[in-house]
Every structure is written in C-alpha cells, then in structure tokens.
Amino acid sequence: xxxxHLEEADNEPIGWLNGPLLMDEEYLKSILTVSDxxxxxxxxxVVIGIGGSYLGAKAVQEALSPYFKHHEKGIxxxxxxxxxxxxYMNQLIESLYDKEFYINVISKSGSTMESSLAxxxxxxxxxxxxxxxxxxxxxxxTDPENSLLKVIAExxxxxxxxxxxxxxxxxxxxxxxxxxxxAVAGINICELLEGAKKAAIDLKDSSPxxxxxxxYAVIRHALYTKGYRIELLASFEPALTSIHEWWKxxxxxxxxxxxxxxxxxxxxxxxxxxxxxxxxxxxxxxLFETFLHFKEISDDYYIPYKxxxxxxxxxLSNRTFNEINSISKQGTVLAHAEGGVxxxxxxxxxxxxxxxxxxIYFFMKACAMSAYLLDVYPFDQPGVExxxxxxxxxxxxxxxxx
Amino acid sequence: xxxxHLEEADNEPIGWLNGPLLMDEEYLKSILTVSDxxxxxxxxxVVIGIGGSYLGAKAVQEALSPYFKHHEKGIxxxxxxxxxxxxYMNQLIESLYDKEFYINVISKSGSTMESSLAxxxxxxxxxxxxxxxxxxxxxxxTDPENSLLKVIAExxxxxxxxxxxxxxxxxxxxxxxxxxxxAVAGINICELLEGAKKAAIDLKDSSPxxxxxxxYAVIRHALYTKGYRIELLASFEPALTSIHEWWKxxxxxxxxxxxxxxxxxxxxxxxxxxxxxxxxxxxxxxLFETFLHFKEISDDYYIPYKxxxxxxxxxLSNRTFNEINSISKQGTVLAHAEGGVxxxxxxxxxxxxxxxxxxIYFFMKACAMSAYLLDVYPFDQPGVExxxxxxxxxxxxxxxxx
Numbered sequence: 001x002x003x004x005h006l007e008e009a010d011n012e013p014i015g016w017l018n019g020p021l022l023m024d025e026e027y028l029k030s031i032l033t034v035s036d037x038x039x040x041x042x043x044x045x046v047v048i049g050i051g052g053s054y055l056g057a058k059a060v061q062e063a064l065s066p067y068f069k070h071h072e073k074g075i076x077x078x079x080x081x082x083x084x085x086x087x088y089m090n091q092l093i094e095s096l097y098d099k100e101f102y103i104n105v106i107s108k109s110g111s112t113m114e115s116s117l118a119x120x121x122x123x124x125x126x127x128x129x130x131x132x133x134x135x136x137x138x139x140x141x142t143d144p145e146n147s148l149l150k151v152i153a154e155x156x157x158x159x160x161x162x163x164x165x166x167x168x169x170x171x172x173x174x175x176x177x178x179x180x181x182x183a184v185a186g187i188n189i190c191e192l193l194e195g196a197k198k199a200a201i202d203l204k205d206s207s208p209x210x211x212x213x214x215x216y217a218v219i220r221h222a223l224y225t226k227g228y229r230i231e232l233l234a235s236f237e238p239a240l241t242s243i244h245e246w247w248k249x250x251x252x253x254x255x256x257x258x259x260x261x262x263x264x265x266x267x268x269x270x271x272x273x274x275x276x277x278x279x280x281x282x283x284x285x286x287l288f289e290t291f292l293h294f295k296e297i298s299d300d301y302y303i304p305y306k307x308x309x310x311x312x313x314x315x316l317s318n319r320t321f322n323e324i325n326s327i328s329k330q331g332t333v334l335a336h337a338e339g340g341v342x343x344x345x346x347x348x349x350x351x352x353x354x355x356x357x358x359x360i361y362f363f364m365k366a367c368a369m370s371a372y373l374l375d376v377y378p379f380d381q382p383g384v385e386x387x388x389x390x391x392x393x394x395x396x397x398x399x400x401x402x
Numbered sequence: 403x404x405x406x407h408l409e410e411a412d413n414e415p416i417g418w419l420n421g422p423l424l425m426d427e428e429y430l431k432s433i434l435t436v437s438d439x440x441x442x443x444x445x446x447x448v449v450i451g452i453g454g455s456y457l458g459a460k461a462v463q464e465a466l467s468p469y470f471k472h473h474e475k476g477i478x479x480x481x482x483x484x485x486x487x488x489x490y491m492n493q494l495i496e497s498l499y500d501k502e503f504y505i506n507v508i509s510k511s512g513s514t515m516e517s518s519l520a521x522x523x524x525x526x527x528x529x530x531x532x533x534x535x536x537x538x539x540x541x542x543x544t545d546p547e548n549s550l551l552k553v554i555a556e557x558x559x560x561x562x563x564x565x566x567x568x569x570x571x572x573x574x575x576x577x578x579x580x581x582x583x584x585a586v587a588g589i590n591i592c593e594l595l596e597g598a599k600k601a602a603i604d605l606k607d608s609s610p611x612x613x614x615x616x617x618y619a620v621i622r623h624a625l626y627t628k629g630y631r632i633e634l635l636a637s638f639e640p641a642l643t644s645i646h647e648w649w650k651x652x653x654x655x656x657x658x659x660x661x662x663x664x665x666x667x668x669x670x671x672x673x674x675x676x677x678x679x680x681x682x683x684x685x686x687x688x689l690f691e692t693f694l695h696f697k698e699i700s701d702d703y704y705i706p707y708k709x710x711x712x713x714x715x716x717x718l719s720n721r722t723f724n725e726i727n728s729i730s731k732q733g734t735v736l737a738h739a740e741g742g743v744x745x746x747x748x749x750x751x752x753x754x755x756x757x758x759x760x761x762i763y764f765f766m767k768a769c770a771m772s773a774y775l776l777d778v779y780p781f782d783q784p785g786v787e788x789x790x791x792x793x794x795x796x797x798x799x800x801x802x803x804x
Contacts, residue, residue, distance in 0.1 A: 051676025068497035078470075082673045083640050086702030086723035088469050093703070095470035114672055115714055117705060117726070124706050135624065148754055152712050171523075229631065229688055230665055238485050249677035256678075256685025263632055263686060264678070265667050270516055271484045273789055274453025274653035276658075276666070283658025284665060286631055286688075300488030301495070303519060306527050310554050311518055319489035323445055324519070324797070328486055331793035337786065351439050370587030383683030386741065391733035395718065395726070 002372040003206035003214070013379045015166035016364060019174055020196035020357075028193070031176055034139060034159065035183035039075050042137075043099040045090075045184045048081035049106035049177075050114045051249060052169025053141075054386040056360070057181035059246040060173070063239050063356055064187050071215075074186020081105075081118030089118065093125055101126075106141040106177055108169050112148030113391070119149075141176050158390060168379050170250050171364055174357070188353045195357025203365050213362050216290075216344065217369035222287050222372070223342055224262055230287035232280065233266040236329050237297060237351065241268055248365055254371045261374065270328050277332075281339040288342035292359070293329060294351035297322055404774040405616070414629035415781045417568035418766055421576055422759075430595070433578055436561065437453035437585035440475050444539075445501040445588045448494075448524060449580075450483035451508035452516045453651060455543075456569025458762070459583040459649040462575070462593055464478060465758055466589050476588020483507075483520030491520065495527055503528075504616050508579055510571050512551030515793070521551075521656060541580050544760050547689040572652050573766055576759070590755045597759025604706050605767050618692075618746065619771035625744055626664055626776070632689035633670040635683065639699060639732050639753065649765055656773045656780040663776065671740055672730050679734075683741040690744035694761070696753035698748050 006014065036046055047054055060080055064178065075235035102340050103126060105119045126134040127166070140153040144162040155159045161176035167179075174196050183189045208214040220231060233244050251299040255261035265287075267276050280287065303324070305376055316324065346362075348355050371378035408416065413468075419437040440447055450455055456732055471555035482494050505528060507521045528536040555562045563578035574580065576598050577634040585591045601615075610616040622633060635646050646668035663667070669678050682689065705726070707719035718726065739745055748764075750757050773780035 007766075013554070050673065055677065065495045066598025083638055083670070084672055084723050085641075085699075086727070087699055088640060088705040089723050090701050090772045091469045091471065092425075099466060112675075112676075116715060117718070117723070118713055120702065120706065120713055120719035121707060124708070133406060133520065147566050147649055148713065176433075226753075231688055235484075235485050238490060239487075245677070252678045252681040252685070256683075257685050258684065259683060261685040263667070263681060263688060265665070268485070270486055271452065274484075274786060275515075275647070276458065277664060277789060278783045279654040279658025279783040281658075281788050282660065282665040283785075284631055285652070297487075297489055298493050300521065301491040304522065306522065306526070310557065311522055313518060316519070319488050319521070321491050325486035327796050331796050332789050334796075335789035337542065337790040339785065345516065380543075381680045383680040383685075383741065384676060385685050387679060387734050388736035390737040391730050394729050394733050394736075397409050 002369060006368055011166045013166045013171070014173040014368075015164040017173065018200065019164070019245075020081045020193050020200050020361065021166065023193055023197075027176070028190070028399075031161065031179050031183060033079065033190070033398040035180060038102045039186075041100065042075060042102045044076045044096065044101045045104060045181060046096070046101055047077055047079050047104050047106065048115045048118045048122060049079070050082040050112055052172055053106040053108065053112075053177060054079050054082055054181075055170075055242070055246040055249050055373050056173030056178040059242040060178060060182050060187065060192065060353075060356055060360070061185040062242040063351065064353060065185065065239070067239065077181050077185045081115035082120070084114055084117070089121060093121070096125070096350045097158055101303040102137045102139065104141060105149065107149055108143050108148030108163050108172070110142045110152075114390075135136075135264075141180065152165075152337055162381065170253055171379075173246070173360055173364075190200065191353035192357035192360075195354035195359075196346070196361040197357075199356075199358040199365075201360035203362065214365045214369050215364075217373060218347070219344055220262065220290070220368060228286060228288050228342065229263060230265055231262045232267055232287050232289045233264065234272075234289050234291060234332075236269050236270070236325050237294060238268055238293065239351070240294075241266075242268045243292070243356075244268075250363060250367050251370070253381050253384070254367050255374055255376060256367060257376040257383065259375055269332060270325070271330060280336055280341060285340060288344065289336060290344040290346060291329065291333065292346050292348070293324075294348045294355065296350040298351070404771060408770055408774065415568045415570045417566040417575070418573040420602065421566070422595050422602050422763065425595055425599075429578070430581075430592070433581050433585060433591070436522070437582060440504045440586050443478060443502065443587075444504045446478045446480060446498065446503045447506060447583060447708065448498070448503055449479055449481050449506050449508065449583045450517045450520045450524060452514055453483040454574055455510065455514075455517065456481050456484055456583075457572075457644070457648040457651050457770075458575030459578040460578060462584050462589065462594065462755075462758055462762070463587040465753065466604040466643040466670050466755060467641070468586065469641065476586055479583050479587045482524070483517035486516055486519070491523060491761070494740060495523070498527070504539045504541065505757040506541045506543060507551065507581055509549070509551055510545050510565050510574070512544045512549030512554075515790075543582065543584065545667070572655055574767075574782075575648070576760055586671065594757035594762075596761035597756035598763040599759075599763075600756075601760040601763035601767075605764065615768040618748065618764075619768045619775060619802040621746055622664065622690075622692070623772060623775040629634060630688060630690050630744065631665060633664045633666055634678075634689050634691045635666065635694060636674075636691050636734075637668075637672055637694045638671050638727050639696060640670055640673070642696075642740065643668075645694070645758075645761075646670075651764060652769050655783050655786070656769050657776055659785070660777040662778055671734060672727075675734060678800065682738055682743060687742060690746065690751065691738060692748060693735065694748050694750070696757065697728075698749045698752040700753070
C-alpha cells in the first residue's frame with residue numbers, strides 16, 4: 001500500500017522516482033555542453049550551495065576521484081556557501097586570484113541565506129575580474145517557478161538550469177544540481193545515470209523479497225521498532241566519507257520528525273575501529289551497523305616482501321592492501337556480531353560511476369519507504385525552518401540596532 | 403573522591419595530567435630541532451599512525467591552518483597508515499615521486515597492523531629513493547620499553563622519540579606524538595603547550611563549581627542519567643571538523659564500555675543545520691548538544707554593499723561573515739532549546755594555538771572524570787582488542803591457505 005502511495009501520488013514531490021528513466025536527452029546534452037565549456041575555459045568551478053544543493057555532488061566527486069591528484073579529465077570543483085565562516089570566504093577569494101573560474105550557484109528556493117551571501121560576494125568578485133564577460137561565467141541552478149535566483153538570472157542574462165519542481169533538495173542529486181558539478185570534475189555522468197536507471201527498474205517491485213531497497217527499509221524499521229536508535233553507516237574506503245554525509249542528510253531530514261527516527265551516524269573503518277570501535281563493540285547498546293561495501297576497487301598496492309623480516313609481516317607479503325582490507329571487514333563483522341550488534345550488509349560490485357549511481361537511487365527509494373513505515377512525511381523539513389526563522393528575526397533586530 | 407583518585411593514582415596512565423607542567427625543556431628542544439631539519443630538507447612529512455597516533459595532530463593542524471593555502475611557516479603533513487585502502491596507498495606513493503620527504507611513524511605498541519603495513523611500504527620506498535641516507539629521514543615515535551618499533555629503530559639507526567609509558571594513545575596529543583607533526587606544519591607548539599599548562603593549573607580544583615572540566619563532566623553525566631544517549635558536539639567553524647573527530651575517539655573509547663556511555667557524534671554548523679538540523683530539532687529525543695565556540699577568529703570577510711540590491715541583502719552589508727555566523731549560532735541555540743534539546747556551551751576566547759592547547763587539556767580531564775562518574779575505567783579499550791583478534795586469526799588462516 002505504501003508502495004502504491006509512493007509510486008502513484010501525483011501531487012507529491014517524487015520526480016526523482018522516475019527521473020533517471022525519463023531523463024530528457026536535450027537537458028543532459030545541455031549540461032554536458034556547459035561542462036565542456038567550463039573545463040576548457042576555467043581552472044576552477046566554484047559551486048555555491050548548502051545541504052542538498054552540494055552534498056550529493058561533493059559525495060560523488062570524492063567517491064570517484066583520486067586521493068592525491070587532480071582529475072586528468074576534469075578541473076577542480078570547490079564548494080562555498082555551505083558555511084558562514086569569514087576565514088573560509090576570505091581565503092577562498094584569495095585562492096582565486098591566480099585562477100580562471102566559473103560560478104555555479106545552486107539553490108532550490110533561491111533565497112537560502114548562506115548561499116545567497118556567498119553568491120553576493122562571488123558575483124561581485126567575478127564582475128571585478130571579468131567585467132562584462134562575468135555574466136557568461138555564472139550558471140544558476142534553481143526552481144523554474146518560485147525562486148528569487150531565477151529572477152536574478154533572467155535580469156542579468158545568466159544561464160540557467162532548472163531543478164524540477166517535483167524534486168526536493170535532498171533527492172536532487174541526479175538532476176542538474178549534481179550532474180553539472182560532477183561532470184566538470186571529470187566523472188562520466190551518463191554512466192552515473194545508467195546505474196540509477198538500472199536501479200529504478202530493479203527496484204520497482206512492491207515486495208520487499210524482490211525489492212532490495214524495500215528490504216533495507218523494512219529491516220531498519222524492524223530494528224527501530226525493537227528499540228535501536230542509531231544507525232551507523234560503515235565503509236572501509238575513505239573516499240566514501242562524503243557519501244556518508246549525503247546519506248546522513250537524506251535519512252536524517254526525511255525521518256527525524258515528530259520525535260521519531262533513527263539517528264544517522266557514520267564511521268570510516270578501519271580508521272574508526274581505533275576510535276568509535278570500542279563504543280560499537282561494548283558501549284550503550286543503541287546502535288546497529290550498515291556496512292556499505294564496494295567489492296572491487298580498481299587501484300591497489302602490493303605488500304612487499306622483505307628479506308630482513310624485522311616487522312614479522314612477510315606472511316602478508318604479496319597480498320594486496322585491498323585484500324587485507326576485505327579480511328579486516330570480515331573480522332569486524334564477526335567481532336561486532338559477537339558483541340551483539342545487529343549488522344546489515346549492502347554489497348556493491350565495483351566502485352565506479354555506474355554503481356555509485358545505482359547506490360544513490362537505492363538509498364533515495366529506501367529512504368522514502370522508511371519514512372512512510374515510520375509514519376512521517378519524507379519530503380518536508382519543518383524543523384529546519386525553525387532555526388531559519390530565529391536567525392532571520394535576530395538578523396533583522398541586529399540590523400535595526402546596527 | 404574521584405578527583406583524588408584521578409590526581410594521586412601512582413600506577414595509572416595519567417602522565418598526561420601533569421605532562422604540560424612537567425614538560426622537559428630538552429625533550430621539547432629536540433622536537434623543535436628535528437622539526438626545523440624536516441622543514442628545511444623536505445616538501446612533505448608523511449605521518450604513519452592510526453587512532454590516537456594521528457587524530458590529535460591532524461585536528462590541531464587543521465584547526466590552525468589556512469583553508470586553501472599551504473603554511474607559510476611549515477610544510478605539508480600528510481597522513482597514512484590509518485586505513486587499509488590500496489588506492490590510497492598507491493596514490494600516496496605516486497604523489498611522492500617529485501617530492502622530498504621524511505617519515506614519522508607513530509605507534510605506542512609498535513605493532514598495530516595498519517601502521518606497520520604502511521611503514522613497511524614507506525620504508526622500502528624511502529630506501530629505494532634515498533639509499534643509505536634513508537635512515538636519517540625516518541623518525542620513530544613509540545614506547546620506550548615494550549615496542550617492536552623501538553627494536554627496529556635501534557637496529558636501523560633511526561632517530562626515536564619516546565611516548566611516556568604512563569600516557570595512553572588517546573591522551574598523547576601533547577607529547578611527541580602530536581608535537582612533532584604539529585611543529586612541522588608550522589604551528590607554534592610552545593604556545594600550544596602554554597595553553598595546556600594554563601588549563602592544567604586552572605582545572606586543578608576538586609569542586610565542579612570551580613573546575614570547568616569537572617562541571618562539563620558532571621552536567622553530561624546528569625543528562626546521561628536522565629536518559630539522553632547521544633552527545634552532539636557542534637561548531638560553527640569548518641576548521642574544527644578534525645577536533646570533533648579527536649573528541650569522538652577520546653570520549654567514545656574512554657566511556658563506551660560495559661554497555662554504557664554517551665554516543666559521541668558531531669556536526670558542523672551551519673552546514674549541518676541543512677542536514678542533521680531537522681533531526682536535532684524534531685527527531686527522536688535522545689540527544690543533547692555541546693557547542694564548542696571560539697569567539698574570535700582572526701580572518702574575516704565583509705559583506706559588500708550592492709547598488710542594485712536585487713538579492714535584498716543590503717541590510718547585512720558592512721557586517722562581516724563572522725558576525726553573521728555568531729548570530730546564526732545564537733539563533734540555533736534558541737531554536738534547539740525551544741525544540742527541547744538540552745544545550746551545553748563551551749566558549750573559548752580565540753582560535754589560536756594557546757586556546758586550542760587549553761581546550762585539548764580541558765577535554766582530556768573532563769573525559770577521565772566522566773568515565774569515572776560512569777564507573778568505567780577511562781584508560782583501556784578492551785573492545786578494540788576483540789576485532790584485532792578476529793582479524794589476526796583470519797589473516798593467519800588465509801595465509802596458510804594462500
């Protein structure tokens with residue numbers, strides 16, 4: 001019944017549900033064209049956004065980028081407007097002095113304070129640097145109907161990408177919100193979308209036995225019902241750190257309502273086995289773990305053989321780090337299970353654009369189902385508005401005194 | 403009584419308690435001498451460590467470094483051996499091809515698998531690159547008594563810094579473990595230690611009314627007793643992200659025992675107001691927030707005035723980002739308090755080495771007291787050993803089959 005409600009609700013913001021299947025070729029082509037232009041003409045793309053407007057792009061970019069080198073196929077993408085740090089802003093501007101840049105400002109409502117302030121600064125700096133030509137270097141991604149940013153774009157002749165009106169911020173990764181920055185970073189967004197498309201087909205079944213996203217939703221809901229209150233997303237590859245952050249927003253904002261919901265937390269193993277591992281094994285029994293594991297990772301390193309075996313590690317020589325990492329995962333699952341921690345395992349074949357696209361869609365669908373199981377509405381965030389109101393009020397009072 | 407137990411226990415690993423006050427001048431000077439040599443002769447210091455052997459140095463380094471530029475006074479410090487990713491290792495080695503480097507391998511026991519494997523790889527690479535001279539470029543930081551690494555250092559003529567035997571990993575930031583990498587990154591470790599020294603004097607009183615570290619410990623314990631199960635450390639400056647990670651290890655590993663303890667989680671505001679903010683405001687009522695706020699941050703940026711006020715933000719012009727950030731903090735405290743979330747506020751004067759040193763000591767002392775209030779022993783981590791055993795067992799089985 002929830003399945004039907006989710007699939008057939010005409011008035012709900014569920015554009016993301018069939019988004020990958022209905023992706024308009026022209027829309028995709030226009031993103032790729034602008035991305036090519038940016039890569040050719042700039043050293044840096046400055047993305048302005050907060051929450052759902054940047055977490056997804058950053059997550060995919062980091063999951064699929066080298067750890068220590070810049071992309072060969074893309075350019076630097078840096079993010080701003082997701083905080084109010086004056087030091088961050090000042091040093092960002094300084095870092096642009098000797099670089100050519102484009103700006104992509106992303107906001108569904110077009111009036112979020114953090115990104116609006118950053119846009120004011122960056123726009124001014126672009127106009128100083130590029131004069132008349134600045135307007136060709138500013139790309140706006142916003143709602144096609146109700147958005148102040150839309151008006152600003154039209155009045156100034158900035159190019160504009162629409163965020164479909166029926167797709168909310170945290171479900172918008174696979175629209176222009178995520179696709180343009182990800183493409184500029186040199187990642188194949190067609191493969192990313194292919195993966196999401198495959199997921200949209202695979203995960204259509206209404207039965208949790210055949211639908212893995214629903215199965216995940218049902219199991220985590222059962223654990224919630226049993227009294228567990230924290231879900232710990234765990235991975236063994238540090239590149240997935242920002243995928244965890246995206247997941248935390250998706251589930252935390254969708255479910256954390258009416259005094260309900262699993263608190264979403266995350267760990268990077270094996271790092272955090274030497275940190276939160278103690279708590280997981282033996283602390284307050286509130287949490288279960290969800291392992292997100294990509295089985296194949298293309299890059300790897302052999303452990304060398306050493307004639308003088310003074311560290312006693314020759315028994316591991318000629319194994320690779322990724323092999324030991326996999327064994328470390330098995331050991332962790334065994335140890336934590338013995339410690340009484342329930343464990344969900346999500347296994348993905350390979351860390352590449354296709355499979356990341358698949359996983360993104362998987363989590364979005366599982367999240368919507370999870371929220372409905374909890375009897376909360378997955379697509380609003382009334383609690384975020386509470387602090388926004390407080391801040392606006394304080395700012396206005398302050399500015400009168402000022 | 404706990405206070406006395408903590409201050410006077412001769413056989414406990416509480417060397418950190420008076421460490422800053424008793425810091426040996428020669429020890430400090432030798433760290434500075436080696437740090438100067440590294441800065442002169444290398445582009446990069448590769449620090450090998452996991453858990454308490456790297457989290458503290460990384461935390462202090464990031465808190466006090468520019469966001470977008472390298473240090474003027476230091477060199478790059480990069481970390482390895484805190485994960486088992488083959489991609490990370492391979493790309494790290496590649497990134498060293500065109501750089502001069504030193505290695506600082508840090509391990510209390512001298513036999514933690516992640517760092518031992520990384521050291522094997524880096525040592526081999528250093529010997530290939532630097533031949534005989536390699537041994538001058540490897541610095542070992544380990545226990546002076548029982549440590550395999552100590553034996554390796556002695557047999558190979560590597561320079562060696564001691565980790566005092568009565569200081570455990572997660573309490574070791576203010577020993578050579580943290581001080582050498584932090585100094586190489588260009589941060590004034592004398593000021594850092596001065597701050598810790600001041601804290602060691604200020605926080606000596608046995609009464610929570612006069613001792614702020616104990617007050618923090620008592621309040622968080624009272625909240626635990628009332629049923630709260632998650633402590634969310636919140637800051638408004640993104641540079642503090644790794645301080646949060648260090649704090650999570652400190653409290654999670656010290657308290658998370660015998661099925662007890664507050665789950666330590668963290669948020670970067672205002673970023674996460676657009677992510678976990680919804681959950682904090684209105685999700686499962688399990689958590690309280692601890693705001694760690696540095697009042698003065700030297701670098702800042704003015705919001706410009708715009709003749710064409712098309713974003714309606716002129717009422718904020720000529721205010722700085724840091725001012726707005728402070729107001730945003732006030733608004734958040736008000737909104738979350740109205741949402742029923744208990745809030746602890748830790749206010750620090752300025753984000754600089756002195757005050758970071760103060761805060762580090764503050765948290766260590768508060769943590770030990772917190773664990774005793776919970777009736778758990780703050781200085782061991784039996785749960786970490788559980789997974790270590792499993793992995794060793796699996797690795798030996800695998801290597802026999804292999």
